[in-house]
Amino acid sequence: MGPKRCAVASEESLMRIFTVPEAPDSTLSKIELEISNNLAGFLNENIAAIEKPLHDIEKDFQSAVIPEEPMFVSDYAQDIMEQLVAHSVHTAAPSFIGHMTSALPHFVLPLSKLMVGLNQNLVKIETSKAFTPLERQVLGMMHHLAYGASDKFYDKWMHSASTSLGAFCSGGTVANITALWIARNRLLKADGQFKGIAAKGMVAAMLHYGYKGLAVLVSERGHYSLGKAADVLGLGRDNFIAIETDANNKVNVPKMREQAHKLEAQGIKVMALVGVAGTTETGNIDPLDDMATLSEELGCHFHVDAAWGGATLLSANNRHLLNGIERADSITIDAHKQMYVPMGAGLVLFKDPAASDAIEHHAEYILRKGSKDLGSHTLEGSRPGMAMLVHACLRVIGRKGYQMLIDKGIEKAKYFASLIEQEPNFELISQPELCLLTYRYVPVQVRKAIESASEQERIDIYAALNRFTASMQKRQREAGISFVSRTRLTPSQYDSQPTVVFRVVLANPLTSKSILQGILDEQKALAKTDPIFKKYLLKYMT
Numbered sequence: 263m264g265p266k267r268c269a270v271a272s273e274e275s276l277m278r279i280f281t282v283p284e285a286p287d288s289t290l291s292k293i294e295l296e297i298s299n300n301l302a303g304f305l306n307e308n309i310a311a312i313e314k315p316l317h318d319i320e321k322d323f324q325s326a327v328i329p330e331e332p333m334f335v336s337d338y339a340q341d342i343m344e345q346l347v348a349h350s351v352h353t354a355a356p357s358f359i360g361h362m363t364s365a366l367p368h369f370v371l372p373l374s375k376l377m378v379g380l381n382q383n384l385v386k387i388e389t390s391k392a393f394t395p396l397e398r399q400v401l402g403m404m405h406h407l408a409y410g411a412s413d414k415f416y417d418k419w420m421h422s423a424s425t426s427l428g429a430f431c432s433g434g435t436v437a438n439i440t441a442l443w444i445a446r447n448r449l450l451k452a453d454g455q456f457k458g459i460a461a462k463g464m465v466a467a468m469l470h471y472g473y474k475g476l477a478v479l480v481s482e483r484g485h486y487s488l489g490k491a492a493d494v495l496g497l498g499r500d501n502f503i504a505i506e507t508d509a510n511n512k513v514n515v516p517k518m519r520e521q522a523h524k525l526e527a528q529g530i531k532v533m534a535l536v537g538v539a540g541t542t543e544t545g546n547i548d549p550l551d552d553m554a555t556l557s558e559e560l561g562c563h564f565h566v567d568a569a570w571g572g573a574t575l576l577s578a579n580n581r582h583l584l585n586g587i588e589r590a591d592s593i594t595i596d597a598h599k600q601m602y603v604p605m606g607a608g609l610v611l612f613k614d615p616a617a618s619d620a621i622e623h624h625a626e627y628i629l630r631k632g633s634k635d636l637g638s639h640t641l642e643g644s645r646p647g648m649a650m651l652v653h654a655c656l657r658v659i660g661r662k663g664y665q666m667l668i669d670k671g672i673e674k675a676k677y678f679a680s681l682i683e684q685e686p687n688f689e690l691i692s693q694p695e696l697c698l699l700t701y702r703y704v705p706v707q708v709r710k711a712i713e714s715a716s717e718q719e720r721i722d723i724y725a726a727l728n729r730f731t732a733s734m735q736k737r738q739r740e741a742g743i744s745f746v747s748r749t750r751l752t753p754s755q756y757d758s759q760p761t762v763v764f765r766v767v768l769a770n771p772l773t774s775k776s777i778l779q780g781i782l783d784e785q786k787a788l789a790k791t792d793p794i795f796k797k798y799l800l801k802y803m804t
């Protein structure tokens with residue numbers, strides 16, 4: 263390679279990047295063409311199979327100084343192909359079943375480009391125009407999916423200036439914060455002389471209402487974003503209270519009731535219950551109907567975090583698993599998880615169209631009262647037109663198409679569970695309720711050793727198994743053929759001790775039965791050569 267050509271900063275070259283497209287034979291245009299013709303092929307070819315250690319990758323991203331001189335686009339494109347693309351994660355690969363980020367349908371690529379090109383800002387109508395009604399329609403469709411209100415309801419509220427049926431946002435985290443923000447502001451609303459928490463803050467609100475604190479109750483499998491919400495909203499993370507789950511990872515509602523009464527007896531008001539509809543670790547769904555009843559008893563907000571599992575509502579065959587969700591005051595759903603939309607598409611739905619009044623915000627230069635600006639009911643300000651991609655997927659895939667995708671994922675998880683159960687050295691840890699399951703590799707001999715071990719020996723074996731599972735997971739990832747993730751649970755067969763397990767999410771429609779068998783075969787081979795196994799567990803293999 264010869265010395266790099268030097269670009270120079272000039273008005274002329276700056277004008278050129280705003281006005282002249284890349285030449286058809288330029289590096290970037292070639293990349294674009296390949297992506298449009300064959301995304302899967304492009305990713306397969308350009309993402310390196312073997313993992314490069316992070317500290318090596320960091321060497322390409324060392325300088326903290328913004329470069330003085332400009333660079334030719336083609337040179338830059340070449341650089342990122344080598345430094346960035348090559349060392350990205352192949353989230354779309356059918357053998358990468360460890361994450362909630364799935365493959366994308368092809369049509370979202372050109373549509374994403376159109377969205378970026380239009381560069382609309384959904385914060386206000388002035389910069390979004392038709393995108394605002396489109397987003398309101400998507401919120402209406404998702405609201406209808408969850409709550410199934412009447413045509414009259416949607417005629418009245420969907421495009422109403424004074425309300426919104428939900429809020430679009432970057433993801434489940436912001437959706438959960440928004441939901442609990444509304445719960446907080448509705449609970450500590452204006453009352454007589456008191457102007458409400460939004461104006462006066464938490465201390466004044468506590469003094470006015472005579473509470474010693476606020477609490478949010480959720481399953482111990484609740485997502486960590488809820489802890490952030492408790493922190494941001496001034497409740498404190500310690501008042502975000504984890505309730506035990508049963509053996510099937512569903513929250514124990516009688517225990518939740520007991521805890522709620524205990525707190526209220528201490529003067530701590532239960533602000534909200536959060537039901538999880540598809541836990542991130544095991545995919546199990548809380549008893550939503552029972553939780554709705556409890557929230558009515560307590561007179562508190564009921565939020566359902568269906569960030570991952572909410573898409574199940576699209577399947578007539580499986581939506582019953584979320585029964586009771588229609589009684590929730592608010593629901594979080596991530597379109598960028600099981601709805602096959604690119605990253606950055608979350609939403610929260612409000613049962614009551616007036617709910618968002620509690621967080622309404624107006625500013626004179628923007629978001630005027632009576633306008634239909636979406637920004638007056640959202641935590642985020644400037645927002646891209648991601649709703650367009652959700653709209654596209656809902657229209658192109660359709661409810662029936664989604665039903666097939668959701669049902670297929672659940673069937674595949676059940677199939678994978680049956681494969682695991684047929685293998686004597688694998689152990690299924692959580693049965694799939696949706697398309698997510700957990701398991702681990704525990705040779706029969708080691709299981710026998712556990713049965714006859716003393717308490718101290720058991721603790722040692724558990725620790726060794728945890729290290730072994732983590733080691734296998736890491737080695738499998740580094741080999742680059744397939745990927746499963748890992749998490750830590752507390753299953754009863756391991757005396758409810760912290761237990762490291764493999765976790766898989768089977769949402770990619772291209773993941774075949776033979777790929778699943780291949781992953782187990784690969785793991786069997788990895789187990790045989792695992793250094794942690796040799797060091798700590800081989801001695802039990804007699």
Ligand SMILES: *Cc1c(COP(=O)(O)O)cnc(C)c1O
Nearest residue numbers: 433434435485487542567569570
């Ligand atoms: C993913 C997830 C979240 C957080 O969503 P982000 O889009 O990552 O912000 C919250 N709750 C559950 C149950 C999730 O699975």
